[in-house]
Amino acid sequence: MMDVSHPPVLSPSHIGSFAYLTVKDRLPVILTRVIDYLYRERISLGLKYGEAAQEGCKEVVSRLSQMKNEMQTNKDFQLLWSPQPNNPYDDSEIWNQQFESYVSTYGVSPKWFAASWLYAECYMYARIHEALYLCDPLRDFDPFEEQKQKSLVDSQIAVEALTDKVSSICSALSSHTQDQLKQHVLKFFEVSLWGNKCDLSISSGGECCQAEDVFSSLEKLRSNIIVNDSNMLWQLLISLPEDQRDIALVLDNAGFELISDLCLMTILMEAGLTTSLTLYPKTRPWFVSDALEKDLRWTVDKLRSNSGSGGQIATKWSSYLSDGRWKICNSKFWTTGYDYAEMSKISPDLYSQLSKASLIIFKGDLNYRKLTGDLEWPTDTKFEYALQDFRPTPLLAVRTAKGGPVVGLLPGQSKTISSVDRDWNINGDYGMIQLCTFS
CATH class of the missing domain: 3.40.50.10880 (Uncharacterised protein PF01937, DUF89, domain 3)
Known part of the structure; x- marks a missing residue:
């Protein structure tokens, strides 16, 4: 193992930094676009994936709206729903281990503007996936x-x-x-x-x-x-x-x-x-x-x-x-x-x-x-x-x-x-x- 002394991690806790502006401005815009897209296309998604998908859009929108609120009010991260059966690439356990490791190291749960920028930004996409995965008809849907x-x-x-x-x-x-x-x-x-x-x-x-x-x-x-x-x-x-x-x-x-x-x-x-x-x-x-x-x-x-x-x-x-x-x-x-x-x-x-x-x-x-x-x-x-x-x-x-x-x-x-x-x-x-x- 290399002996490397680490500089600080890039973090949205530094007001005015690119990391801060990403979590404050850019990530909420991306979430809003996904929310608007699902609401706007719910009928066509229902026609494509079945009536349950149309109803499921409401659930997904609700989960994503909740995450957006958590982000903008600097709430704690949440553990991911685990396990995800029939998903060969289920990484919820890895995410939850990272959460527990953070708590063990810092004595508090990670928050949107306190965790590292890398952790926070990646976590948002993990939560988007989770919101879709919990809706059976939209489990494999890619909103992008x-x-x-x-x-x-x-x-x-x-x-x-x-x-x-x-x-x-x-x-x-x-x-x-x-x-x-x-x-x-x-x-x-x-x-x-x-x-x-x-x-x-x-x-x-x-x-x-x-x-x-x-x-x-x-x-x-x-x-x-x-x-x-x-x-x-x-x-x-x-x-x-x-x-x-x-x-x-x-x-x-x-x-x-x-x-x-x-x-x-x-x-x-x-x-x-x-x-x-x-x-x-x-x-x-x-x-x-x-x-x-x-x-x-x-x-x-x-x-x-x-x-x-x-x-x-x-x-x-x-x-x-x-x-x-x-x-x-x-x-x-x-x-x-x-x-x-x-x-x-x-x-x-x-x-x-x-x-x-x-x-x-x-x-x-x-x-x-x-x-x-x-x-x-x-x-x-x-x-x-x-x-x-x-x-x-x-x-x-x-x-x-x-x-x-x-x-x-x-x-x-x-x-x-x-x-x-x-x-x-x-x-x-x-x-x-x-x-x-x-x-």
């Missing part, structure tokens, strides 16, 4: 699904431009020099990075899509990549033995970001830089736009129905999935309130599985917050140091900064960026392609 699907449909122009590019590159791979291949691969990592700006939890569930061809902006955006380990990443990829080119991809958002991630993986597969891919989605509605397995499969099917390059590329994805080169792996750990330094204790099987990968790619802010413990690290803290006890295998974080810790900057770099853009670490305009090889 419509928004996620609309986000992809509204990004159609950008998706077509991206799949055209993938198709063009893949058809000419045999004629590319290694340097040309490097340029293509690293550009697709940048596309995957900027795809992370499309995050419905940051827009409080408001509309968010990729409106234009991201390739046309890469040159201009490159100076906004404040940690860019692309060259080290390339050296790692080309140095992997042929029988050890297994990548694990811990997904973030559905919609355009998911498309950009799958396009990146297609380039790596077709170039032989990756021979197998394990995709890790979430197992329940999470942070509004996080990708579930059904979102992933819907995305593949949606693109397959298109003519042109989109249909061709999605057919390739379908083939990867059917022949086992791509695997989808679900784990309930991703929807707990724990950071990744706790993974080896809470979910040793998942930690062991990830440790067998040649490289783990973590997409997005929440993964980054969990990688770094959501602590107030100085920005020039070494990335490896901030990872604490999470050291499974070489890992890459790809995120635009929309809140939470930022580490691995040069001394004075954050001050320089702040002089240009005061909100640089919360507005998503600055990105990180950050590698840790533990060597």
Whole structure:
């Protein structure tokens, strides 16, 4: 175990902080949108899932309204209803253990504005799931699904431009020099990075899509990549033995970001830089736009129905999935309130599985917050140091900064960026392609 002295945890108890404003303003708006959606669509949900679902909407709305009141009046967290029979990803016991551990450590129950930001925000989504799970007809209903699907449909122009590019590159791979291949691969990592700006939890569930061809902006955006380990990443990829080119991809958002991630993986597969891919989605509605397995499969099917390059590329994805080169792996750990330094204790099987990968790619802010413990690290803290006890295998974080810790900057770099853009670490305009090889 590493000897790491911890800075304070990011907390909504600090009035005026981004964590405080998230719990005070953004989370209630997300809850209100879910409540309004269920009330507005209760009749159509009744037609789709049965009359009991229409009545069930009232129960769910009541539970969510109660939680919203608890949040806004800084009440104690509640234990989750447990167990959840027939739910293979029931994590209520883990949540309740975390609650008991908090009480044991601090002598009081966690409250919305006293617990850590990470704990409070994750807990809200656990309670949304619980409210739906307790209503039998809506047990598997995703209140964010419509928004996620609309986000992809509204990004159609950008998706077509991206799949055209993938198709063009893949058809000419045999004629590319290694340097040309490097340029293509690293550009697709940048596309995957900027795809992370499309995050419905940051827009409080408001509309968010990729409106234009991201390739046309890469040159201009490159100076906004404040940690860019692309060259080290390339050296790692080309140095992997042929029988050890297994990548694990811990997904973030559905919609355009998911498309950009799958396009990146297609380039790596077709170039032989990756021979197998394990995709890790979430197992329940999470942070509004996080990708579930059904979102992933819907995305593949949606693109397959298109003519042109989109249909061709999605057919390739379908083939990867059917022949086992791509695997989808679900784990309930991703929807707990724990950071990744706790993974080896809470979910040793998942930690062991990830440790067998040649490289783990973590997409997005929440993964980054969990990688770094959501602590107030100085920005020039070494990335490896901030990872604490999470050291499974070489890992890459790809995120635009929309809140939470930022580490691995040069001394004075954050001050320089702040002089240009005061909100640089919360507005998503600055990105990180950050590698840790533990060597």
